[in-house]
Amino acid sequence: MSDAPITPRGGPAPAFEVEDPLAVAARRRVRNYKLTVRAGQIGTFIVIVAGWQLLTHFKILDPFFAGSPWGILLRLADWAVHGTAYGSLWLQIWVTMEEALLGFAVGVISGVVMGVLLGEIPLLADILGPYIKMVNALPRIVLGSIFVIWLGLGLPSKVMLAAVLVFFVVFFNAFQGVRSVDRNLVANARILGASRLQVVWHVVVPSATTWIIASLHVALGFSIIGAIVGEFLGAQKGLGLVIATAQNNFDTNGVFGAMLIIGLIAVSAEGLMSIAERRLLAWRPPAATETSQAGL
Template identity: 50%
Template sequence: MSLETVLPQAVQPETEEMILARQRKAVGRRRRNTWLLRLAIVVAWLGSWELAATLWIDPFFYSKPSRIWDRLAGWFTTGTDFGSIWYQLWVTVEEAVFGFVLGALAGVVLGVLLGRSQYLADVLAPFIKAANAVPRIVLASLFVIWFGLGLASKVATVVVLVFFAVFFNAFTGAREVDRNLIDNARILGAGRLQVLRAIVLPSATSWILSSLHTAFGFALIGAVVGEYAGSKAGIGFLIANSQGTFDSAGIYAAMIIITVVALVAEWGIGHLENRLLRWRPSMSRTTDTAVV
């Protein structure tokens, strides 16, 4: 074959389909390698823990992965000493969801309101800062005294934790709205409610949604802390009982269950955020393209 026939084939430009296919392949390879590395880290961590608990440290205090697995398997097959593990999980999730919804709504409403009213923000600022400085564990104990061992005391604890996480983001989002947009809308005859609905809330949406990721984690923490302070059921109740019986495997098992619930909730909130903010440029796609 002559050089003239080989050279043109070698310098032929790539088509758009070829470039996109190569980028998708590179992104898929990077994602696969990321998950493999994560899996390797988990395996190395659990393996070293199992080995250390077998040879050097006392598994009575530190437990070991095999005992934690046995405890989880027992809970999900035969149940706990206080009933089905699914019931215990439902109690905690119910408390977290109710408190999350109430706390998020209160945080958004008050955050946007104070973000648009400098006078109210100045008046209420010291009270909000003082309330945020109160230790949550103290409030959880007080709520148990006030509202009893049932649902109400746990929801109150969750509301307190979630409210401040959402409030400060909503407040900042309302303050960061472009002033020129508001001025132009008012020149065109828009009222306060129209400006709030058409400009302020859409602009603050990304701030509010980003706070929900952290807020639901706080909701689960609040539910568990409330149950730990005093309850009749729930994952926090199982943790408190495991502590009282020196069952370290039970404590770790309950922690793993809460972690899985938090990861599932994080995925759901992220999916909701992507649907509500489709107008926003996708940073992940931009990053993937830049990496490729």
């Protein structure tokens, strides 16, 4: 009788891989960190809302001037059911979002084009530089008033104001991104026979993409601000007009309710922008802040 070990049919049993304890500990730390952040955010929200409600309930703060969380919810519920003075609440949200998104698109496209153009042509940058800085220094509310005079109370004046706010944010980042392109990459492309346009499209623009996308987070918020300020100056519909009307009626809960809607829109848009950024920059190696937490 043979003393050879008996093995299962089909070959030896597969060996189980032992997971690296350091990797497990790192994942656990990341998971705990995210849970801590989420708990801190929820706790902060509860403390602020509960404290605000208690202060107004016991008349430590005057509800007429400070409003109250419960009063804000009642005002939002009333708007959702019966609408605002200018129509459905959802219509006001849509009008503001339409103005902000159109202004965002116009501002981003024009900012990228001008940033790349002036970054690649120093002569043009020197000629137009003082005028761009001068227009950038003008108060935006003045520009909004001019756009209302020129374009009326409709959609175009709000889009133009939002586009101007977005333009300068994107322009300066695109301009700096183009100026920061590695000149060795440009020289290598020229040696390989690339034309000026091919160098810009295949080397300069991809190299400046990180700068441009980084500016979009701020630009998106500015587009919403531009739309709201434009509506506040003069409009027929929109959340800015709702805020102005609530202010004129001393409706503090209405002002805070509209501000809450704007904040939720901004947070949602920021989340979508972060998803788009991860997709567009999937080729980029993760930064140190993305793989670890400060203080660890």
